Amino acid sequence: MTAIRRIWVTRAEPGATRTADRLTALGFEPVIAPLLATRSIPQAAPDLTGVAALAFTSANGVAAFASLTSDRTRPVFTVGDATAGAARTAGFARVQSASGDLDSLAALLSAQGPAVGPLLVPGALEPAGDLPALLRDRVEARALPLYEAVETGAAAPAAFDAVLVHSARAARALAALGPFAGQLAFALSAAAADPLGDRSGLEIRLALTPDENALLAALGNPLRRV
Structure with a gap:
């Protein structure tokens, strides 16, 4: 694969800046043009009566929940290490x-048995996956929508060598801007890449595991400046 340098970061802020900083440290040139933005759903502090544990599928969910309540007494289960770090920081x-994807988190929770519930899952209004449904008949769980992802309407950068796709929602927004003839897209997972389809014109590469470390590793080494 030809070495690449300019990387289009499509994810919402503040994650986009965090990803850009990591790309810069690796020697790439990030181009931040988020296709999504998060918008809070106004509500009062959540009622945690009877809730035994919390499950987070994103750092955005952690931030949204932490802004509504000071309660930090319950155990937390997260989809990946970055989200776990956000929970500890909060x-x-x-x-x-679970150091993986939504299925990995469901497996981790199922292994705890019914006693881990009732479980509260704070997150997006339209999450990438339905954790309570995956846990049905094994762990009692309910979703708590705290924010929604909306498209920014941003245009594609004038020049980029590759684009990062962190979610299926971003992939749908990206596909609507195509086709991109023969350009590279690096996706966090097959589920994130699926909405791109064949008509996007993108050559799709997948991270070996569904986390950003693997996503950035898939980029290889940047083209050296001369």
Whole structure:
């Protein structure tokens, strides 16, 4: 694969800046043009009566929940290590990461048995996957929508060597801007890449595991400046 340097970061802020900083440290030139933005759903502090544990599928969910309540007493289960780090930074002391995708988180929770519930899942109004449905008949769980992802209407950068796709929602927005003749897209997972379809014109590469470390590793080494 030809070495690449300019990387289009499509994810919402503040994650886009975090990803850009990591790309810069690796020697790439990030181009931040988010296709999505998060918008809070106004509501009062959540009623945690009877809730035994919390499950987070994104750092955005952690931030949204932490802004509504100071309660940090319940154990937390997260989809991946970055989300686990966000939970610890927010003040949660008991945090377990599934270090994978939504199926990995469901498996981790199922292994705890019914006693881990009732489980509250704070997150997006339209999440990428339905964790309570995956846990049905194994762990009692309910979703708590705290924010929604909306398209920004941003245009594609004038020049980029590759584009990062962190979610299926971003992939749908990206596909609507195509086709991109023969350009590269690096996706966090097959589920994130699926909405791109064949008509996007993108040559799609997948991270070996559904986390950003693997996504950035898939980029290879940047083209050296001369």
